[in-house]
Amino acid sequence: MDLIYAATSIQPDRSFVFTITVIIAGLGIVLATLALLIVIFQAFGKGLYSIQEKKKNKNVNKEDNTPPQRLNEVPPPPPIIEPQGIPDEVVAAIGAAVYMLEGEGAKITSISRVKPNKATRSAWAQAAVIDNTKPF
Numbered sequence: 001m002d003l004i005y006a007a008t009s010i011q012p013d014r015s016f017v018f019t020i021t022v023i024i025a026g027l028g029i030v031l032a033t034l035a036l037l038i039v040i041f042q043a044f045g046k047g048l049y050s051i052q053e054k055k056k057n058k059n060v061n062k063e064d065n066t067p068p069q070r071l072n073e074v075p076p077p078p079p080i081i082e083p084q085g086i087p088d089e090v091v092a093a094i095g096a097a098v099y100m101l102e103g104e105g106a107k108i109t110s111i112s113r114v115k116p117n118k119a120t121r122s123a124w125a126q127a128a129v130i131d132n133t134k135p136f
Contacts, residue, residue: 086111 091111098106
């Protein structure tokens, strides 16, 4: 303490009032800055939301160019799309794979498409998990 006083000739103020003033001023500045940031981010969010709503409304208005239908007019039925099924090459490949795995006694009762489960990881993601969690 004597070294600082000797070098700068500044006497530190250690009074209780000064200490409380500094604490209150510091907290006030921090809280005011936080409140200002909250207001800025809320305004930014509202601005982006309004821009997105305007774009969405423009797209809806562009798509709504069809003439209005009369009450007694029945809309035409949608076209019937017949299922194409699974190509013969795919069925042959599946049959060959089952024959190679199961042998001659295996019977294929049905072949149908299965939607992939989105909860499962891809092969690359699974390899990364295995590589990053190996014990040392």
